[in-house]
Amino acid sequence: MISKACKYAIRATIFVASKKEEGIKLNIKDIAREVDAPEAFTAKILQVLNKTRIITSLKGPYGGFYIEDYQLQQPVINIVNALDGMSVFQECGLGLRQCSATHPCPMHDQYKIARDALQDAFQNTTIGQLAEQVNEGGSYINNLGY
């Protein structure tokens, strides 16, 4: 569906976003621990997230990762795009290079419904909304404490 790296990325972004009100910057170690992801791999992913302006980073002492107001408004699909690209939302369900309404694979119509639903899910949800979910409680970004 989407890569493991991308899932880590979404969880990390939600965590950073959920701490916005506290006005602090978060470091790699704390983010990796919270979202239950390998630290060095998380570092690589955070690099991408910063480069694509999903979140913002600052080097040096008192540095770390944080999220800005305009970034909270971004749809989650921007994270998917940054890590995996948009191909999941466009690819043929049977792997054909050419597959469209006019030259369809035999599953085209059925598959398109699911693929579009997936795109809608990521397109119509913002990072801020997910952070809010977490802050309101009852929704989680890890399995620690199970």
Next chain:
Amino acid sequence: MISKACKYAIRATIFVASKKEEGIKLNIKDIAREVDAPEAFTAKILQVLNKTRIITSLKGPYGGFYIEDYQLQQPVINIVNALDGMSVFQECGLGLRQCSATHPCPMHDQYKIARDALQDAFQNTTIGQLAEQVNEGGSYINNLGY
């Protein structure tokens, strides 16, 4: 979404099914060529499809792959299950090991809609229906001829 192997598997199965009326057995080479998949890899996949009773094979001269009547009635999800397992239809969108309505990730509800739509697509379509699509024309299982 689903693995490359699984997509090859679905295409191969549809091809074998679409030739049922001709009453012939198809060999690996012909199947691989038709669905535009690597031959040796296709052989491995066909092995799995035979072992899981998606299609049937016979060794030796005049041998090859064919599909039986009851196999045409199987939903496409059986192929997905044989190659990838059912986890795509159950996994959390953010990769949490524990994620359910009672302990949800923040995207749970939105993601579940898409995941269920995907499952429905594969569950409610039979191999026979797809073969019919191809035989009626206007729907394809390769990109040859583009």
Next chain:
DNA sequence: TCTATAAAAGATAAATTTATCTTTTATAGA
């Protein structure tokens, strides 16, 4: 300016998936 700190960048390594090649087994027909 110097020091400490934290991310960025770069080089590898491990794991998984995709792909290939060789040997063995089953079977039809001569």
Next chain:
DNA sequence: TCTATAAAAGATAAATTTATCTTTTATAGA
């Protein structure tokens, strides 16, 4: 029974994704 044919099984290899480790760069505060 022997031969030819086609899939099954098994051993590797290549490619991709996931993961780790080391070195470099940026920056705040002393």
